[in-house]
Amino acid sequence: MARRGFKKYMDKRSPATFKIQITSMVDMFVILLVFLLKSYSTSPVQLSPGKDMTLPVSTSVKDPVDVLKLQVSKNAIFVEDKKIVDLKDGQVDVKDVDQNDTQFIRTLYTELDGQANKSRTIASKNEEVEFDGKVILQADRNLPYELLKKVMYTSMMAGYSDVKIAVLSKD
Amino acid sequence: MRRTFGARVEDSTFELNLAPMLDIIVSIVPMLLMSIAFVHVTVVDTPVPQAVDKAMAAANDKKDQVQILLAVSKETGFRFTVNDKGQTHDVNVPLNGKDLDLVALHKQTIELKKQYPDVFRVELNPEEKVPLNEIVATMDSLRTIQGSEAKVTFHDVDSGKSIETNLVFPDVVFGNVAGG
Numbered sequence: 001m002a003r004r005g006f007k008k009y010m011d012k013r014s015p016a017t018f019k020i021q022i023t024s025m026v027d028m029f030v031i032l033l034v035f036l037l038k039s040y041s042t043s044p045v046q047l048s049p050g051k052d053m054t055l056p057v058s059t060s061v062k063d064p065v066d067v068l069k070l071q072v073s074k075n076a077i078f079v080e081d082k083k084i085v086d087l088k089d090g091q092v093d094v095k096d097v098d099q100n101d102t103q104f105i106r107t108l109y110t111e112l113d114g115q116a117n118k119s120r121t122i123a124s125k126n127e128e129v130e131f132d133g134k135v136i137l138q139a140d141r142n143l144p145y146e147l148l149k150k151v152m153y154t155s156m157m158a159g160y161s162d163v164k165i166a167v168l169s170k171d
Numbered sequence: 172m173r174r175t176f177g178a179r180v181e182d183s184t185f186e187l188n189l190a191p192m193l194d195i196i197v198s199i200v201p202m203l204l205m206s207i208a209f210v211h212v213t214v215v216d217t218p219v220p221q222a223v224d225k226a227m228a229a230a231n232d233k234k235d236q237v238q239i240l241l242a243v244s245k246e247t248g249f250r251f252t253v254n255d256k257g258q259t260h261d262v263n264v265p266l267n268g269k270d271l272d273l274v275a276l277h278k279q280t281i282e283l284k285k286q287y288p289d290v291f292r293v294e295l296n297p298e299e300k301v302p303l304n305e306i307v308a309t310m311d312s313l314r315t316i317q318g319s320e321a322k323v324t325f326h327d328v329d330s331g332k333s334i335e336t337n338l339v340f341p342d343v344v345f346g347n348v349a350g351g
Contacts, residue, residue, distance in 0.1 A: 019186075022189050022190065022193055023189060025193065026189050026192060026193055026196070029193065029196040029197070029200065030196065032200060033196055033199060033200060033203070036200065036203035036204065036207060037203065039207050039208060039209065040203055040206060040207060040208075046208070046212075047212040048212075049212070055212065056303050056304040056306075056307040056308075057304070057307070058213070058215055058307050058308075058310075058311055059311045059314075059315065059317075060213045060214065060215045060311070061213055062213055062214050062215075063213060063214075064212060064213065064214045065214070136214060139303050140303070141302065141303050141304035141307075142302050142303070142304065143302065143303050144299060144300055144301065144302055144303075145297045145298065145299055145300070145301045145302070145303070145306060146299035146300070148303060149299070149345075149347070149348055152345065152348045153348050153349070156348065156349065164214040164215065165214065165215045165303075165307065166212055166213075166214055167212070167213055167214065167215055167307055168210060168211070168212060168213075169211040169212070169213045
């Protein structure tokens with residue numbers, strides 16, 4: 001009689017093994033998956049502006065192309081992530097500027113000219129590659145046109161006349 | 172023999188095995204997290220449809236082409252200078268308080284486009300103090316129509332038909348860079 005009572009008790013008790021309820025976890029993951037798929041970037045070129053740089057906002061929707069990257073922050077000018085010119089309060093130091101032409105940044109020109117020569121050498125040996133003088137300019141939104149004009153003028157002198165300004169998409 | 176209702180209900184329900192589905196999702200999520208772009212960076216270069224591209228090329232070939240220049244100043248605002256076959260006239264868009272009036276600029280841009288539907292280029296001449304974000308906003312105002320505005324009509328050089336587009340002056344160039 002007592003044994004039958006114990007068996008009844010054991011049957012009523014929850015089993016030793018249990019199943020985790022994962023339905024809500026799957027729900028959560030599906031929502032996360034949809035969000036990530038929506039913000040998944042299909043562009044082959046990824047531009048990541050520096051931490052002290054805020055790009056201007058535009059309605060443009062054109063994806064960037066894989067060309068030379070020129071960054072102008074409040075503190076320095078970079079060519080392909082390599083610091084070339086130091087800036088003080090958004091101004092180029094006098095030693096970096098040509099004395100006869102105040103728009104011409106000599107150190108930047110030397111670097112860009114080197115990059116252009118490298119691209120031209122590759123283009124002369126590989127028919128599929130063409131040097132088209134395109135450059136993507138990533139510049140801080142608050143920088144004055146005075147500085148950008150100098151950068152664009154210098155890059156134009158080095159052969160990079162097709163300047164594309166990187167912006168944050170409004171979408 | 173007695174049949175119980177509860178037993179019948181238990182037979183018809185089943186538990187879906189979600190574990191393999193969870194495995195797949197857990198594998199995909201890190202991959203997507205690696206390639207996610209929280210900020211979408213684009214470049215200012217409005218895509219030009221083929222018909223517009225041809226019309227632009229045809230317009231650039233004309234020697235007596237109308238020239239439109241836009242000066243941007245933080246002190247006086249915008250000033251369009253239109254050079255039409257040697258005749259030059261200015262159109263001013265004053266400041267709105269202390270800021271550049273982009274809404275008025277856009278209205279004036281649409282008016283100019285109605286007058287010169289075959290012109291696609293504007294030469295931008297900002298003053299040295301103008302910051303980049305205001306230059307980009309000016310370029311946006313010049314390039315495309317906004318929201319529910321009526322589309323711009325121009326004549327296709329190949330078919331001779333009127334074509335509607337949302338591009339106003341898609342070819343915006345900096346006019347004062349080369350001058351040093």
